[in-house]
Amino acid sequence: MTPVIALVGRPNVGKSTLFNRLTRSRDALVADFPGLTRDRQYGEGKVGGRPYIVIDTGGISGDEEGIDAEMARHSLLAIDEADLVLFIVDARSGMTAADEMIAKYLREHNKKAFLVVNKTDGLDAFSHAAEFYALGMNTEPFMIAAVHNRGVSTMITQLLDNL
Numbered sequence: 001m002t003p004v005i006a007l008v009g010r011p012n013v014g015k016s017t018l019f020n021r022l023t024r025s026r027d028a029l030v031a032d033f034p035g036l037t038r039d040r041q042y043g044e045g046k047v048g049g050r051p052y053i054v055i056d057t058g059g060i061s062g063d064e065e066g067i068d069a070e071m072a073r074h075s076l077l078a079i080d081e082a083d084l085v086l087f088i089v090d091a092r093s094g095m096t097a098a099d100e101m102i103a104k105y106l107r108e109h110n111k112k113a114f115l116v117v118n119k120t121d122g123l124d125a126f127s128h129a130a131e132f133y134a135l136g137m138n139t140e141p142f143m144i145a146a147v148h149n150r151g152v153s154t155m156i157t158q159l160l161d162n163l
């Protein structure tokens with residue numbers, strides 16, 4: 001079975017940018033407007049001859065109403081559909097209450113999930129990663145800069161190796 005990987009996190013952390021990297025597509029809408037991807041978006045990728053499916057989501061901000069509530073609902077459905085979840089956080093904005101809420105959801109649903117600290121470009125990535133340890137994810141975070149494609153192929157290779 002082709003593994004299904006869901007990208008979840010707050011709006012604007014770089015999920016769609018990472019989706020495009022992982023699927024080498026320009027299908028996912030990337031924008032400076034938080035939450036532009038309203039729905040779920042599926043794409044395929046391959047590394048070392050091994051295929052995988054990626055789901056991009058609109059994001060979960062924790063205080064949603066109306067269209068944002070729908071977006072959050074799709075994000076939770078994507079988590080349920082996935083074999084593994086990449087939980088994306090933003091090294092620049094630091095940890096937020098919404099990040100803690102998502103971490104709690106993943107724990108309660110016993111999902112195989114990995115923390116991904118994005119936007120590490122131009123930062124002392126390790127000092128910025130430290131605060132995210134409080135999220136209580138069990139594994140070392142992946143440090144990436146999706147927009148520069150940094151750390152992305154190492155991450156996906158390791159993930160597929162450990163499935």
Ligand code: GDP
Nearest residue numbers: 011012013014015016017030031119145146147
């Ligand atoms: P999403 O809402 O989580 O899907 O986030 P997007 O992929 O739409 O990205 C939101 C913004 O963050 C865009 O302006 C991206 O160019 C920017 N972004 C994404 N990845 C990185 C990164 O690695 N470094 C920096 N500096 N910006 C990034």
Ligand code: MG
Nearest residue numbers: 015016029037
């Ligand atoms: Mg998006």
